[in-house]
Amino acid sequence: MQPERRPYIRDSEENRREALIAATQALVAEGGPQAATVRAIAARAGVTPGLIRHYFGSKDELTRAAYTALVDGMTDKGADALAGVGADPGERLAAFIAASLRPPVVDARAVGLWAGYLHQVQSDPDLLAQHELSYLRYRDQLQELIAGLDRGAPIPDEQLRREAIACNAVIDGLWLEGSILSHSFQQGELVRIGLASVGAILGVTLTNYPMFIPELSGPSATILP
Structure with missing residues (x-):
């Protein structure tokens, strides 16, 4: 079967x-990294194979760009959520967590795409380095939000780092299972569990921000302790 081909159109470099990044991601999500050949990527994007080298230098660079777009895109959703809230540190942390545990971040296709790259992350030092940068970008944002909380006394940087690692692990686990087994969770349940779990790690209450859980926004909302 011939890969789907988009019609050729004159377009901007960006x-x-x-289009090349999106084509690469679609092919990896559908058939794993081996499906994302130069010819298949070009056909899916509606360009000539030579344009991959023109815009990215090599297929490996395109692969790294596609992976970066995936993981940084999920971090960006959390950062975007901060633009819609005030200065309250607890509210900002809750908004960031909630954005990480609901669509479009929680998505089976995103998990499939992420999993498709895992083997390459271990075998490609440059991709591993990019993975680390993207991981630290999310964790550092989380750590900054945790550091802003008023917990009655200054928290050492090393403790903040450990807390961010632990909270990130909880969020990652919920994201993974919630994306793959979405039918196993009630609406908003991932966010409720995430807020309660991160709050327990930090010794604060984050479940008193029901505005981040759609079905809990009414006056009779019931949330986890």
Whole structure:
């Protein structure tokens, strides 16, 4: 079967790059990294194979760009959520967590795409380095939000780091299971569990921000302790 081919159109460099990244991600999600050949990527994006080298230098660079777009895109959703809240540190942390545990971040296709890259992350030092940068970008944002909480006394940087690692692990686990087994969770349940669990790690209450859980926004909302 021939891969689906988009019609050739004259477009901007940015749009061409985005089309190549999207094509790479779609092929990896559908058939794993081995499905994302140069020819298949070009056909899916509606460009000639030579444009991959023109815009990215090599297929490996395109692979790294596609992976970066995936993981940094999920971090960006959390950062975007902060623009819609005030200065209250607990509210900001809750908004960041909630954005990480609901669609479009929680998504079976995103998990499939992420899993498709795992083997390459271990075998490609450059991709591993990019993975580390993206991981630290999310964890550092989380640590900064945790550091802003008023817990009655200054918290040492090393403790903040350990707390961010632990909270990140909880969020990652909920994201993974919630994306793959979405039918096993009630609406908003991932967010409720995430807020309660991160709050327990930090010794604070984050479940008193029901505005981040749609079905709990009414006056009779019931949330986890």
